[in-house]
Amino acid sequence: MVVKRSDDEESLFETSKSRGSFLHRLFSVSLFVAICFVYAYRLTHIPTGGENHGGGEDYYYGTWTWLGLLAAELWFGLYWVLTQAVRWNLVFRKTFKKRLAQRYEESKLPKVDIFVCTADPDIEPPIMVINTVLSLMAYDYPSEKLSVYLSDDAASDLTFYALLEASLFAKHWLPFCKKFNVQPTSPAAYFNNILLHHNHAKEFANIKKLYDEMKKRIEDATKLGRVASEERSKHRGFSQWDSYSSRRDHDTILQIILHKKEPHNSKDENGNYLPTLVYLAREKRPQHHHNFKAGAMNSLLRVSSVISNAKIILNVDCDMYSNSSESVRDALCFLMDEEKGHEIAFVQFPQTFENILKHDIYSSTLLSIVDVEMHGADGYGGPFYIGTCCFHRRDALSGMKFSVGYKNDLLKSERDHSIEENLHELEVKSKALASCTYEENTLWGKEMGVRYGCLVEDVMTGLCIHLQGWKSVYYSPPRKAFYGVAPTTLLQALVQHKRWAEGQVQILLSEHCPALYGHGRISLGHQLGYSYCNCWALTSLSKLYYSIIPSLYLLRGIPLFPKMSSIWFIPFAYVIVGESGRSLLEFVLFGSTIQGWWNDLRMVLYKGTSSYLFALIDSISKLFGLPDSPFTVTAKVMEEDVSERYEKQVMEFGAASPLFTVLATLALLNLFCLLGILKELALSEDWFETYKKMSLQILLCGFLVLINIPIYQGLFLRKDKGRLPSSIAIKSTVLALSTCILFNMLKD
Numbered sequence: 017m018v019v020k021r022s023d024d025e026e027s028l029f030e031t032s033k034s035r036g037s038f039l040h041r042l043f044s045v046s047l048f049v050a051i052c053f054v055y056a057y058r059l060t061h062i063p064t065g066g067e068n069h070g071g072g073e074d075y076y077y078g079t080w081t082w083l084g085l086l087a088a089e090l091w092f093g094l095y096w097v098l099t100q101a102v103r104w105n106l107v108f109r110k111t112f113k114k115r116l117a118q119r120y121e122e123s124k125l126p127k128v129d130i131f132v133c134t135a136d137p138d139i140e141p142p143i144m145v146i147n148t149v150l151s152l153m154a155y156d157y158p159s160e161k162l163s164v165y166l167s168d169d170a171a172s173d174l175t176f177y178a179l180l181e182a183s184l185f186a187k188h189w190l191p192f193c194k195k196f197n198v199q200p201t202s203p204a205a206y207f208n209n210i211l212l213h214h215n216h217a218k219e220f221a222n223i224k225k226l227y228d229e230m231k232k233r234i235e236d237a238t239k240l241g242r243v244a245s246e247e248r249s250k251h252r253g254f255s256q257w258d259s260y261s262s263r264r265d266h267d268t269i270l271q272i273i274l275h276k277k278e279p280h281n282s283k284d285e286n287g288n289y290l291p292t293l294v295y296l297a298r299e300k301r302p303q304h305h306h307n308f309k310a311g312a313m314n315s316l317l318r319v320s321s322v323i324s325n326a327k328i329i330l331n332v333d334c335d336m337y338s339n340s341s342e343s344v345r346d347a348l349c350f351l352m353d354e355e356k357g358h359e360i361a362f363v364q365f366p367q368t369f370e371n372i373l374k375h376d377i378y379s380s381t382l383l384s385i386v387d388v389e390m391h392g393a394d395g396y397g398g399p400f401y402i403g404t405c406c407f408h409r410r411d412a413l414s415g416m417k418f419s420v421g422y423k424n425d426l427l428k429s430e431r432d433h434s435i436e437e438n439l440h441e442l443e444v445k446s447k448a449l450a451s452c453t454y455e456e457n458t459l460w461g462k463e464m465g466v467r468y469g470c471l472v473e474d475v476m477t478g479l480c481i482h483l484q485g486w487k488s489v490y491y492s493p494p495r496k497a498f499y500g501v502a503p504t505t506l507l508q509a510l511v512q513h514k515r516w517a518e519g520q521v522q523i524l525l526s527e528h529c530p531a532l533y534g535h536g537r538i539s540l541g542h543q544l545g546y547s548y549c550n551c552w553a554l555t556s557l558s559k560l561y562y563s564i565i566p567s568l569y570l571l572r573g574i575p576l577f578p579k580m581s582s583i584w585f586i587p588f589a590y591v592i593v594g595e596s597g598r599s600l601l602e603f604v605l606f607g608s609t610i611q612g613w614w615n616d617l618r619m620v621l622y623k624g625t626s627s628y629l630f631a632l633i634d635s636i637s638k639l640f641g642l643p644d645s646p647f648t649v650t651a652k653v654m655e656e657d658v659s660e661r662y663e664k665q666v667m668e669f670g671a672a673s674p675l676f677t678v679l680a681t682l683a684l685l686n687l688f689c690l691l692g693i694l695k696e697l698a699l700s701e702d703w704f705e706t707y708k709k710m711s712l713q714i715l716l717c718g719f720l721v722l723i724n725i726p727i728y729q730g731l732f733l734r735k736d737k738g739r740l741p742s743s744i745a746i747k748s749t750v751l752a753l754s755t756c757i758l759f760n761m762l763k764d
């Protein structure tokens with residue numbers, strides 16, 4: 017489906033366009049025409065008290081309802097145009113790592129600093145974190161050019177302990193990976209997939225034993241909630257916890273665990289240097305806002321500039337282990353390309369998840385974004401930065417503007433800042449850079465580093481980089497580059513989407529709003545692409561309107577859509593069938609299933625009517641001075657019974673969240689309305705006439721009932737802990753029933 021655009025013998029990468037684009041564009045245009053007919057119908061049929069609308073009182077309600085529908089449809093249409101804009105010009109990339117190897121000696125390759133962020137040992141278990149760290153340390157890349165930094169926003173000695181253990185295990189693991197070309201290089205993932213390796217059974221058994229022992233020590237400590245004093249006495253680093261009072265109140269804790277300057281300690285079992293390894297918990301004080309992950313990233317930027325100062329930075333979340341040891345070289349193919357490399361600020365890899373089941377019940381794959389829209393953004397100047405799985409050019413991330421004369425100096429070896437100092441001096445010097453007060457009266461978080469004040473600090477930062485003239489690249493390699501952990505309960509998924517949508521509104525309202533201020537700085541397509549994400553939360557109102565009003569009007573027998581026999585029926589039908597068909601095709605083409613598509617539809621509805629609604633409410637209350645929403649970290653572990661239900665692809669509710677109250681109320685309301693109209697049809701003499709008059713409305717209501725089946729089950733049929741709590745069942749039944757009754761009473 018992909019057609020080549022340019023094949024330059026010299027280039028380190030190649031870009032091609034999607035071949036299906038002509039058909040897709042044709043289809044988009046036809047759908048757009050149909051949408052215009054829908055508007056025409058709304059405008060020419062505004063109820064004036066005629067036959068269909070009963071006259072009198074209903075006339076008044078009818079007009080407003082009608083205009084409400086028009087408004088919802090106008091908004092849907094506009095938003096749809098944005099979704100098509102990001103599908104207009106898909107671009108795919110390919111790298112030539114052989115050419116890279118032919119052109120540059122290993123010793124010439126640039127250094128790479130790797131930032132891993134963690135924030136809570138309870139929901140981001142240390143053993144998972146160090147598996148990520150080990151996977152990154154084992155990249156197929158000269159070890160002495162790699163430095164891995166772990167930022168721990170919980171300042172947990174458990175995580176620190178796990179990292180110490182990992183540094184010892186690395187001495188065996190890295191040589192093992194190199195010798196046997198191990199993939200993936202995360203030990204947990206590797207041992208999970210391979211039971212016994214016959215070619216090197218003995219070595220395999222040895223290394224697995226070492227890993228299992230380490231794992232047990234770490235998990236025992238984690239269960240216990242503290243590190244045994246015997247272990248503490250083995251490393252001077254633990255003394256830094258002496259002054260620690262709480263997660264939110266402690267000194268900077270910084271430990272260079274592996275470094276060339278301590279040669280006896282920093283080599284693997286074969287005597288080769290290991291990557292530099294650093295633990296950092298930046299200083300935190302209650303009176304200083306820590307800016308969540310963005311704050312952590314900026315501390316890492318400064319600390320690393322003193323210790324290793326690589327010009328390329330890879331940033332990953334603590335759950336995203338490396339699944340392909342070639343990613344660094346892939347990224348270099350873009351960043352070092354002689355012709356275009358100098359304008360590329362970052363290379364974004366897709367965020368993919370390991371724990372996704374066949375039908376992806378919470379639609380965590382984010383298929384449309386990952387497989388389509390990011391390629392679309394790439395076609396306009398570059399993908400958004402999504403916070404993880406991303407290789408940055410330090411210059412750009414630090415705030416430098418792009419200029420035509422910018423020199424790609426990745427080959428020039430960096431001055432080694434750390435030459436003079438011994439390790440201890442280096443630690444002291446870098447510690448000062450991670451203090452709370454360091455950023456006071458500086459441009460950090462405003463024009464330098466990751467930007468503050470936004471719940472999607474990553475997208476905001478990427479946007480600023482684009483606005484400063486840089487490009488970015490989206491690279492989706494055949495072997496997935498990273499694997500992480502996706503939310504495994506509905507509530508987690510909805511809360512995550514609320515955070516994202518709210519962050520996007522912050523961008524919309526900020527001084528960087530792409531729609532308002534992007535003109536002349538980024539391409540029109542890029543403006544539209546960013547605006548599409550910025551508007552997520554705003555889609556909630558029209559989705560709510562559409563899932564309430566038409567169903568309620570069914571109860572009163574008032575049609576809001578054209579009859580089946582009318583010519584106006586056609587554009588409505590075309591929009592519905594066309595758009596569903598398009599999205600179904602997209603899902604199936606990119607490897608999902610029909611049920612996966614259906615689950616995605618459900619999530620689109622649930623996100624739209626709950627997460628986005630709350631995101632909107634919170635964004636508005638912030639305008640009135642209410643406090644900012646926090647960055648709620650997504651859990652990466654689950655209890656056993658939750659995990660069992662997840663494996664069975666049963667939707668997990670469990671909690672009594674207001675998000676669920678909204679969803680359950682909507683689901684019941686539609687159920688009552690559907691039952692109401694079915695009763696009406698059964699009693700009516702000419703049921704088919706009634707049906708034809710209101711077929712679209714009945715279909716819409718029926719669709720909403722069908723898609724909500726998991727909610728009815730959760731409310732009334734299930735007995736397990738993951739069902740909807742009875743408090744929600746009561747609240748939503750009362751709300752839905754009284755709405756129906758009140759609405760019906762208005763008739764008389």
Ligand SMILES: O=c1ccn([C@@H]2O[C@H](COP(=O)(O)OP(=O)(O)O[C@H]3O[C@H](CO)[C@@H](O)[C@H](O)[C@H]3O)[C@@H](O)[C@H]2O)c(=O)[nH]1
Nearest residue numbers: 133134135169308309312333334402403404472512649650
């Ligand atoms: O105060 C904090 C909060 C979070 N994190 C880390 O940030 C990462 C992402 O947090 P997670 O809860 O997993 O959020 P997600 O919603 O999965 O994150 C996505 O969305 C975020 C906001 O857009 C981006 O920052 C992430 O990189 C991206 O994976 C994790 O490694 C956390 O440990 C911190 O370091 N400090």
Ligand SMILES: [Mn+2]
Nearest residue numbers: 333335501650
């Ligand atoms: Mn995450």
